[in-house]
Amino acid sequence: MSDVTIYHNPRCTKSRQTLELLRSRGVEPTVVEYLKTPPAPAELKAILAKLGKGPRDILRAKEAAEAGIAKDLDGDALIAALSANPAAIERPIVVTGDKARVGRPPESVLEIL
Numbered sequence: 561m562s563d564v565t566i567y568h569n570p571r572c573t574k575s576r577q578t579l580e581l582l583r584s585r586g587v588e589p590t591v592v593e594y595l596k597t598p599p600a601p602a603e604l605k606a607i608l609a610k611l612g613k614g615p616r617d618i619l620r621a622k623e624a625a626e627a628g629i630a631k632d633l634d635g636d637a638l639i640a641a642l643s644a645n646p647a648a649i650e651r652p653i654v655v656t657g658d659k660a661r662v663g664r665p666p667e668s669v670l671e672i673l
Contacts, residue, residue: 564589564673566663567599567607567653575652578663582654587673589654598646601639607653608639610660615639617650618662624648 564582566589569575582589592599599607608615615638619629627645629638642649652663659672 564654564656565592566590567592567594567649567651567655569593569595569651572651574664574666578652578654578666578669581663581666582669582673585670585673594646594649594651598643599649601636601643604639604643604649605636607655607660610655610658611653611662615642618642618653620648620650 564587566575566579566582568579568591570593579589579591604615608618611618616634619638619642624645627641627648629641629645629648633641650662650664654661654663654669654672656672661669661672663669
């Protein structure tokens with residue numbers, strides 16, 4: 561199996577549950593606390609490609625509004641805004657190889673292991 565990375569927020573219940581689920585399956589992922597180390601726009605774009613989603617699909621609306629991210633942003637502009645305001649990124653995101661899943665529900669990440 562390829563290396564597994566989780567974009568993790570330790571204060572988020574779903575993120576903690578997803579990390580525990582991975583570990584219970586014998587997977588010790590690389591943990592990226594994305595609020596401390598936000599993904600650069602190019603990295604976020606690569607994650608979106610692995611998810612098969614656009615930036616609006618991983619947008620947390622409440623946090624985006626609080627960060628002042630304009631509702632009409634899209635594409636690269638929205639990716640840059642998410643990189644600059646990582647609290648507005650849905651969490652957790654698990655990446656392995658050329659696949660990724662949002663851990664909502666946590667069990668959804670098992671599809672890519």
